[in-house]
Amino acid sequence: MTRVCAPHHDIFTRISFDGHLYGYVRGPSAFSSAKTLQKLKNPPAAPLLCPLRSSAASAPSPMGSSTAGSSLTHLQLRFVCKSSSMVHGHRPGTVSLPPAPCGTRRIFASSAASLPDDDGRKKSMKARALELNRVLDESAYEPSAKDMHSLPKPLSSADYTNLISDGPRLRVAYQGVPGAYSEAAAEKAYPNCEPVPCEQFDTAFESVERWLVDRAVLPIENSLGGSIHRNYDLLLRHNLHIVGEVKLAVRHCLLANHGLKVEDLTRVLSHPQALAQCEHTLTKLGLVRESVDDTAGAAQHVAFHKLKDTGAVASTTAAKIYNLNILAEDIQDDSDNVTRFLMLAREPIIPGTERPFKTSIVFSLEEGPGVLFKALAVFALRQINLTKVSSLLFKCMHVFSTLNDLVYMLVQIESRPLRRRNLRLSDDNNNGTPRFFDYLFYVDFEASMADKNAQNALGHLNEFATFLRVLGSYPVDTSMI
Ligand SMILES: O=C(O)C(=O)C[C@]1(C(=O)O)C=C[C@@H](O)C=C1
DSSP: OEETTSTTOEEEEEEOTTSOEEEEEESTTHHHHHHHHHHOSSOSEEEOSOOOOOSSOOOBOTTSOBOOOTTOOEEEEEEEESSHHHHHHOOTTSSEEOOOOSSOOOOOOHHHHTSOOOSHHHHHHHHHHHHHHHHHHHSOOOOOGGGGGGSOOOBOGGGGGGOOOOSSSOEEEEESSTTOHHHHHHHHHSTTOEEEEESSHHHHHHHHHTTSSSEEEEEEEETTTEEOHHHHHHHHHSOOEEEEEEEEEOOOEEEEOTTOOGGGOOEEEEOHHHHHHTHHHHHHHTOEEEEOSOHHHHHHHHHHTTOSSEEEEEOHHHHHHTTOEEEEEOOSSSTTOEEEEEEEESSOOOOOSSSOEEEEEEEEEOSSTTHHHHHHHHHHTTTOOEEEEEEEEESSSOTTTSGGGOOOOOOSSOOOOOSSOSOOOOOOOOOSOGGGSEEEEEEEESSOTTSHHHHHHHHHHHHHEEEEEEEEEEEOOOSOO
């Protein structure tokens, strides 16, 4: 590896008004330089946005991450400074980058831009820096299919060491890539936030716990597809608090590359929930379904590989970002397709009573006839409405050590967030062998923990529950979906 001060790379940096250090890396091997920056143990800054503009695209891997391309000529990274001293101390020799062909220059503008005009040399550097900043400002970010690799790369566990959260905008983790419904939910929950894509749900949870982002917004249930069990598991496994909910009307489209017709397609890619939500339509079209991590990732894959026989079920936003054609709109089986997302934070909010609140709890019970009836009665007795009751079956009582072994079974009782009917219970007639198992019951009830009635109900439940945890008490999303 060569030091950055070797005459191989153009590196421009600047300090933005929001305290971030923005960086440009230029050069034929700029992409691999960026990758190296990301991998460094002690980088001066953490690249957040991967290549912004390039004259030749490097190939995104099937589900979003990018691979190095030797023909990149122009690339922008966004850096987040680790400390103010980094801004002022950012100088040649601090960053190691792989060698690149000679003939390019390097410029360190940010430190000069932030220095007082105390001598002529610094003055000219400062002028240069300001000029650079002006040029950088003029190159606005307009993602298109041509530079889709420029979109934020989803966080994976490996990225943790490089991410620092010090900007004034709230950073909100979501699972998926840009154009995913979860990104729209994050923006609805926290307008003006900076959505941070994460590869997996676990990554989103962990990035909040490690202070890399401020919040996470994750799907928990859908009116057609039901509960997202993975996130119920993660709610128990992690110690985050539910601080809000947001409901999003999910309207799926069938996307394909330009020039294709529905008849040309034999296969369709999407998130399993999205495929389930379009079950009837896709069956009617005779398309083979294939599950991927998220809807927008499916669109990205179809676009990047220019697939001729495969479409994607995703949003209109994903169609725009990845430059796909919309073959059919509103293909979900129910026009009232709503997904409920949870807003998660490290600290709980102080529950109030000035507006409608909801409280989410999880508990387990001793086995025995009528125990669930008894548990639900603590709410019924106090006229507290339940908006969700679901149960997960797990193998043994040691909740925290054995969640890996959690066996998801059909829920005994299930309700879904329907717009007009808040509670829908149905038996699954599961005559298996439940007596060998314990259940975790997840209940949402319409009351605030600041409400004495709710406190009494939970006190009552706690008398006989073998485990009880309040996951959060938060305002109900009453917005029009
Ligand atoms: O794949 C996406 O776009 C997501 O945001 C995930 C997800 C989900 O997990 O349910 C979110 C909303 C829709 O219900 C479909 C998929």
